[in-house]
Structure formats: structure tokens, C-alpha cells
Amino acid sequence: MNLTTEELSQLYYRMLQARHFEETLEDLFHRRVLHGTTHLGIGQEAAGVGAAFAALKQGDLTILTHRGHNETIGLGADLTMLMGEMFGRSGGCSGGKGGSMHFIDLEHGNYGETGVVGGAYPLACGMAFTQQYNETGKAVLCVGGDGSVNEGNFHESLNLASVWKLPVVFFIENNLYSMSTPLEKEMNIINISDRSQSYGIPGITIDGNDVVEVYEIVRKALDYARSGEGPFLIEALTYRQCGHSKSDRQIYRSEQEVENWKKEDPIPRFAEYLIEHGLAEEGDLYRLERRAYEDVKVALAAAKEMPVPNDDSVYTDVYAE
Amino acid sequence: MNLTTEELSQLYYRMLQARHFEETLEDLFHRRVLHGTTHLGIGQEAAGVGAAFAALKQGDLTILTHRGHNETIGLGADLTMLMGEMFGRSGGCSGGKGGSMHFIDLEHGNYGETGVVGGAYPLACGMAFTQQYNETGKAVLCVGGDGSVNEGNFHESLNLASVWKLPVVFFIENNLYSMSTPLEKEMNIINISDRSQSYGIPGITIDGNDVVEVYEIVRKALDYARSGEGPFLIEALTYRQCGHSKSDRQIYRSEQEVENWKKEDPIPRFAEYLIEHGLAEEGDLYRLERRAYEDVKVALAAAKEMPVPNDDSVYTDVYAE
Amino acid sequence: MNLQEMSYREALREAMREEMQRDPAVWLLGEDIGVYGGSFKVTLGLLDEFGERRVRETPISESAIIGTAAGSAMTGLRPVAEMMFSDFITLGMDALVNHAAKFRYMSNGQVQIPMVVRLPSGSGTGAGAQHSQSLEAWFCNVPGLKVCAPSTPAQAKGLLKSAIRDNNPVVFIEYKTLYDTRGLVPQEDNYIIPLEESYIERRGSDITVVSWGPALLETIKAVRMLAQEGISCEIINPLTLYPMDMDPIFESVKKTSRLVIVHDSQKTGGVGGEIAARVAENDCFNYLDSPIVRIGGLDTPVPVAENLERQMVPDAGVIADGIYTALGLD
């Protein structure tokens, strides 16, 4: 394994930050404190945080989809800035203009989310092209969902990336649903990773609820991409325990199914793993959990105090000078 | 084999009609007699005519790409109407509004060409949906080129057709080039038919210069689709002996390559086959060739005599009543 | 007349239900339009009522949705396609513009494409720049398309029924912030609102105000306020934005000599500009007593922060100010 004990703790800590951040959001949207909508990845923290952590380590670039909190936090984002953005405040990471679907955090190589399903794929090609063109030695991590792989953009982008041998890893979080649509109504194949064959690139399906596996595979794939071999397709199997967005009553699936998947919750699974392998003690984990919890509380309090954006800022940054 | 001797003659005859029709066009455009542009499929007659003939036999529907003369003639179109359209005359099959890139010939189930690469794929899904919805027992033949399989529309349409089990056959004429771009710069795989795996549907690569093979496979695939099994992907290997469009100087490939492929010309190949198998005599073939030649001559003369469209027809048929 | 109160959302659903009952060629397609009822629940219950044959959920493939609709229309069906948000029609523009809008013309009238594309449009929900656009101006520049934009439940029902019966591709602009608004809706079987007929929402003599969508509701508020001051406004709602029935607007302007145009979508390049131009090039130009006042959405993407987003579209106050200006009262 390529991770130090310190890094393993970090991973665990960020997964908990993400979980608490999102549970807090869920509550805020439920109580209609927040305007707009949000897409939570509760249950998908191993996939999101693990992949992001791998990208972060080598200074790679990332681009995300509508459900991007886990990755953003995995990359080490400042929670106050993120929470501020959820509140549409001036101190938010996009000055209140982006909201939950349009985070950005360049400091950590995070080029942000797009709210258009599949919209990130060609952008990722372009970002990867820049790395190739400038020989930066960096790669791009592009995150997508199972539903997005049926967009034309997925196809055009993976094909282009392959022909141009772009340093980009397409990381698909397969949470078995596209909104209310189950996988089998989205496509007629079992493994999304099989689509790699259409582009002559490697593809693999992994356990997306095992954060160490996610981290290891994404790291290797990024290295593969960076080495000049071209793109890599990863499908990480996971599950969204929460609703699709704030208004989802989840009538399209059984409670039993959700309960079963909760048994695969990546956070307790990781905790067990750490303890079993003597990589952490219960007390350590408890302290990390408390810290994460506190972080979110602090972020929430700070966000609430932030002023709303200056009214005039609606006009700024439509154009660059 | 599923073809009678009479049908074999028909096939040969229509291939020759297509060849003469296109050679005549090539000359007309060269001499700037004709306005606009055209895409000729000289060398691809086995693929185009063979596939169309299979669709015609069961009354199936067809939709075409920019290079659609071979198929249109294979379906039995009236050459005078076609030639009239090339001249932009009122008696053309689209009243002079469509031209070489927008033929239509509903009488033979031919829903026409689209000049937008990949644009036919989703239309074909819709046409096939109608057959399924109305239980007509008919299938749809959708023709595309190798370059078109990298359009998002290819991907979205094959996936949708598979999930919905639509009765449609996607027939790709792989002529090794997309305009000036050789296959290996379009995609990083050898066989386009392998892309069928992304959709969980059957796919096959065939010799597109063998008209009998084309006919047989397309017929079977249409029957498969019609039976409720869903779409089928066929890749027919062939070669465009002529330029991409009227202004193509073909500097992107060697004369030697073109010459080599001319040895695979599907028309003499078919003639040999017919004679070797005792299915026709040289005299028959000669007479068919003469007839095809005459047909085109007659069509050309008739087209030239047709009046141009009424000036006011520019305004009609923008909207249906 | 048999009227029933319902929401704009319910009115749209009723239109689809009635047309599906009436004509077996009508079918629906879109993402999550079945059990989920679509992102805005417009199609909720229709899957139960009509089954999977006629209510078809699709993968996330907007180009295929529009193209499939067009292909089925070309072969005799009457599809009603939903884009989950209007913004995603950007992914289906080739199918819509190069195919649905042109196949009839290119074939010299041999095929027709009777289809409807429903576009939940507009800002006001905090959904951000990629989920809040009103792109109607684009479609009003595409010969072969028709464009509808209902503002009330009754209009929603009556126009959607006409759109489904129309033999052309119709882009149907729905407004997300109107889905919950309520109003009386005729229940007669033969109730429709014909396309390409502008509607005089309110008679008046001092000034003509052309408006549609959520902006119309604000316009009505503004006009009511002004009525208290004795200002009599005539409000015209085009209902069909393209091709637009201009005659009632011309007549009204000739009567009032003053024109204000109000819409939510971006002002620059918007449909309001076309209306202003049509008036300024018409002989009713000679009747105009003051410059045309055009009020539209801000020329910026839509931000998320509430205080910013609120500024995007004109409210009654802004509209009243515009009317004062046109009247020379500012």
C-alpha cells in the first residue's frame, strides 16, 4: 500500500468531514434554510474522497459533476468557504454565484463542478490536453456518474482522449441510479468499464466503497495516464444512501435495498479496516470524527455570518477584461 | 442463399445504375454544370446497394447519410427524379430543395439523407420506435460512415435502441476515411463492430465489397431486429475510390492505395461471381450494363428538360398546415 | 363553461392526458418522467394511466431524445418530449434545428414532424447558471419551428393541446416558477387555444404592454397599481412567440401610441427586440409618441445567491417605472 498511517487518518477524517458536511446540508435544505438545490453523496464517500485524494497527492487536476462535495472535501477544501457557497454568501468559494452545483477550488487543482450531466468529459480532455501540450507531467481526474455514460459527451471525449493519448482518468461512480432510473433502464450491459473497449483503453470495475482500493487504483491509473499511455476508465461501484436531490421521495426503490447498502457504508467499513490492521485505534478515530464534526459546525457558524454578495456583483465577471 | 437469379440480376443492374449515375455526376460537377456539392460512393456499391436491397425486400424503412446515392438506387428509385434533384429542378425527388445531400424517396421506404454526420442515428431510433409502437413488423436500416461512429449521436442512439429493443440495424460503411482522416486518427480500435459491446448488442464486420454477403447479413440482421431482439450493428469494409466531395484532391492518400482497392472493385467482383457460379452469362451482364447506362442517359436528358422550381416555392413547406 | 381550479403543472398534465386519450399516436418521452413524474412532476401519474408503451423513460441522452422524437414524428406518431431543464436542449439542437425543423422543407413537404419539446425554463429557483435559462429567442430564429409560452394554467392547457395537434415541431416553453401557480381551467373536451394568435389580457387605452411568462404576472401587478392612478394599460400576451401574431400589437399601438415590452429572458438578443423592431418598421411607428421601452432579464448568467438572482428578472416596480417612462411621467 502506498499510504502512510498519517495519510490513512487524513482519508478517514475527510470522509467524515464530507459526511457531516452533507448531513448538515440535508438538514438545512429540509428546513428550507437554504435556497436552490443540492445533490448529496452520502454513502459515496469512499469513492469521492479516495479518488480525490489520489489526484491531490501528485498535484493533478480534477473536474467534477453535480454531486461533487465528497471529492471537493477529499481534495482538502476549506469547509467554511464551501459552506459559505451553499449559503450563497460572498465568502463562498464562488462568491455565492455558483452554489452547490458549481463549486470551484483552484488552490487544490479542483476546476469545479458542472451541473450538466456529461459536461465535464470534454472539459477534462481540454484540461488534459494542456498538460500534454505543456508537458507538465500532470494528469486529470474526471468524475462522472453511471447515468452520464450514456451522454454523447462521454463517447466523444473518451474517443478523443484515446486517439490523442491524453493524460486523463475517467472515474465513474456507479451508484446504480440515475436520479430515479435504475441501471438496467439506462443501459443494456452489466459493467460500465466494458465500454473502455470501444476506445481501446484500459477499464476496470472496482469496489467503490473500499477507500483504499479506490485510492490505489486511481493513483495507478493517474500514473498510467501521466506516463503517456493515454486515458483510463474506472467504474467504482457504490450507492447513494440519500435522495437524489432535496425533493426526492425515493419511491423508485425499496427501503430494504437502501438498508442493505447501508451495511456497506464505507465509513464504518474503513474504520474496521484501520483497526483490524492496527493502523488506528478507536480513540484516534473517535477524535477524528469529533474534529470533523467540529469543523462543519465552525464552518456553518462562519458561513451564516458571511455577508451576502454585494448586489452589484451580479454584473461582474460576465466577461474578462 | 436467399436470392433468386432474377434478384441477383437486379442487384447487379442497380449497382451499375449507381455507378453510372455517380460517374455522370462526377463529370457534371467537374465541368461545373451542377451547383452545390455531392458525395459519391464509387467503389461502395456492394455495400450500399446490397444493404438497401435487403431492406426493400421486406418493406423496411431506410435512412441515409450524406453519401446516399448507392442506397437510394439500390432501393429502386427512379433515376430521372434523382437526377432532377441533382439539377435542383422541380421534378426532382425533393422538388429541387434537397439536392444531392437530401434525397428522399418515400415510395421505397427511403426517408432520405441527412447531411449532418451522425444525424440519422436518433432519427432511425424514432422510426424504429414507430414500428415497435404500431407493431408493423417492419425494421429500419440506418446507414452511417466510419467517421460518424465518433459522434455522440451514434452512442446515444445505439444505447437507446438497445435499452428499448428497437428494430433497427445500424449499417456502417467503413471506407477507411472520414473525409481526409484515416481510420487510425478517428479511433483507437480496429473493428468498429466491437463497439456493439458497449450496448450489449450483436456486432459483426463483413466484406463490404461482396454484395451477396452484404445482402445476406443485412437481411438476417433486419429479421433479428424485427423479431424483437433489438438493434444490430454491422460494419461493412469497403473503399471510396473517388474523392470525398467535388473539390477533393486526395492528397491524404497514395495513388497506389487507391489502385490496390480498385482491384477489389465490387462490380467486376460480382460479375465474376455470377459467371463462375453459372448464375449469369456474359451477354446478360453486358445487356444489364447497357441498360443501366441508357437509364442514366435518359435520366440526364429528362432532368435537363425539367423546369426549375417556381420561384415562389422557396416559401412553401416551411410549415405544415 | 365548466371550469376547474388547478395548477399550471396540473393543467399541462391534463392537456397531455386528454390528448393521449384522444389520439393513440401521442406518446411521451424523457428522463425520469415515469414513477418520478419528471423533475417538476408534470407527468406524474401518466405512466400509471398509460403504461410503458406510451410513457417512455430514456437514458440521459438529450440528442437521442429529440432525434427519436423527430424520427417517430416523421413516421406518423406525435411525440411529446421533455427536457428535464430547458438548458439541456443545448444538447439536442442539431436534432431540433437541423432535422426536426428542416426535414419537411428539404423534402418539399413529403414528410411532416408533429412533435412537441417541453422546456422547463427560467430562473428563480436557485439552481444556477446552467439550470435557469430561457432560450426562446434562439428558436424564434429557426424557420420550421413554432414556439409557445403560456403564462396561466388555462393557457398551459389550451396551448399544449394545440401544440400536440399541430403538424410542426413546437418548442413549448414552460416556466418553473409558474408550475405551482393556480387558476381556472376549462374542462370542455374541445377546449384549445389556437397557435399563432396573440391574446389581449386586458384592455386599456393609454399604453400597450406586451409580455409573457412570469413577467406577465408582474406586469399585471404593475398595471393594477397604475390603474389606481388612472393609467389605463392594454396588455397583450403573444402566447405563440414564433411565428408571432403581430396584428393585435400593431392595432393596440396605433390606439395607445406607446409600447412597453417585458420579458424575463435576457434583454439583449431577446424576443422583445424582435417585437420592438416589428413595430418600429411598421406604419404604426408613425403613431408612436415616445421611444419603445423594452424591459428584459439582465444580460448575465444566472447566479445562485438569492439577492443576486432576484435581480435577474423585472418585478412589478421595475415594470411600473418602465411604463411611467414610456408615458413620459418619469
Next chain:
Amino acid sequence: MNLQEMSYREALREAMREEMQRDPAVWLLGEDIGVYGGSFKVTLGLLDEFGERRVRETPISESAIIGTAAGSAMTGLRPVAEMMFSDFITLGMDALVNHAAKFRYMSNGQVQIPMVVRLPSGSGTGAGAQHSQSLEAWFCNVPGLKVCAPSTPAQAKGLLKSAIRDNNPVVFIEYKTLYDTRGLVPQEDNYIIPLEESYIERRGSDITVVSWGPALLETIKAVRMLAQEGISCEIINPLTLYPMDMDPIFESVKKTSRLVIVHDSQKTGGVGGEIAARVAENDCFNYLDSPIVRIGGLDTPVPVAENLERQMVPDAGVIADGIYTALGLD
């Protein structure tokens, strides 16, 4: 000034060449732009000169082309993307409108997207409805985009150089029927034409005519004819269609009191409407002596037959008639 005669095509090529020499961040992408030189040979020779690293041929994947350009721009490069025909930007609208035009705003200015999308536009080549559109009006309704439309070789070069240097996504409308037209082009290294500045093509006092693209050439013909009759026309070419520099137009209208707008793309919903509206809502409305005359392309798809296609766009005769009308001389 060091001038050289060349075609519009060559001028565009020269602009790209010079900017590529000047700035290593500039790169080109598109279908068949290498050996083939693109469908209209605009990039011919640039592959030889700059190699495959900077002149990148793509598969037929328009959405990926635009999105890849945007992603590379977001990370510091300056892509110039070619659509083989403007009509195919319909396949790249999401990447262009929802991404390139909005990422700066959504990120509160943290990223910028300096990219150019070249669109060979317009009818007149017999290529039919799907290969002949001018879609500029759409882009002029998308805040975040800029839109240029050069009419001469010198303008083509000067504007394209500015567009490449601009830090925003620029939609660059080129006209297929102008590629072969010739003119004198400045050779100075620092020759550019700034964006967002309208240009007075010809001074005059009786009437203002706003025009661009092939229509401008016809306008000039018409104006020359009218000059013989003593009619003095001022011709303004906006050069940048969005955001448009209106002041010279306002000033001119105040001077001449009459306005004619001429463009090739469809009249209804076109950019001409926006200009007419801007004038009609401005105080220069009060200077107008007669209705604005707007002349545009027919509101139909583009047919192939020569006698039909010829009618699509206004010629000098039609334009002269429009000017007579505006002058009250008809």
C-alpha cells in the same frame, strides 16, 4: 502602412499564423484542418508550419471539440476551434453556452476561457438547409460570449487577431461566400482591430445603413448606385455583433434621422431586430423621421436549387429599394 492584397481566406490564415508565432499558447483544432486544410482551406499549410502539436485534427465530434477547447482555455491555452460548417455548432451548444460562456461567471472570475470558435456561415454555395445557416443571433443572446463578423480581408485578419488575444470565448462568424474575396490587408505586426468597436465604412448624411457580412458588400453596391442619384448614405459595420458598440449607430441616426439594417441571416429573430430595438428605445428614436427598415434573409430554410437559393439573401436592388423606402422615395 504596409499593405498586401490577399483573400479573406488568406487573411484569416495570416491572423492565425501570426498569433501562433507570437503566443505559444495558441493552438488549432478541428476536423480535417491539417493536410486537407479544412473544408474551406483556411488552415492550409499551418500543419506544415506548426506541426501536429499545435494543429490538431479531431474525430467528427463537435461537442468534444468545443468542450476540449474550453477545458484547455480554462487551464491557460488559447484554442482556435473550427466547425467545418457553422451548422454543426448545434452539436456543441452545451459546451459553448453552458460551459465556455458560464464558467467564468459561475466561478466568480476565478477562471477565464480565452477561446475562439470559427464558424463558416451563410448560404450561396448550393449546400442546402443543413450547411448554410448563419446562427449569430443565438450567440448574441448568450452573455459571456462575444461575436465577431468580419466582411473584408483586412477585417478578417484584424478581428481574428483580437479574438485570439481576447480572454473570453469568441464566436467568429466567417462567410463562405467571402472566402475568395480579395482586399488589401495591413502587414504590421501590431495590426489588430479592437473588439466591440463599430466601424463607419462610409460617411454620409441622408440615411444610416447598418450592415455586415456578404450583405455589406451588396449594401456598398447599392449605396454607390444611390450616390449617383445624389443620395448620401452612411454605412456602419458593427464588426462585433455582441456586445455591440451602439454609440456610432446612435450618433449617425441622430444625424441622418433614418435607419436601414441589412443582414443575410433570417430576418425574424435576427440581430437586426436587436439593433432596431436599441434605436427605438433610445432617445435617438426622437430623431427618426420614418419607420426603421430592416432587410434580412428569408424566414425559410435554405433550399438547394439555384433560383431558390438566390432569393434567400438581399441583393443590391432589394437594399436600394429599402433605402428608398426609408427615405420616403418609394
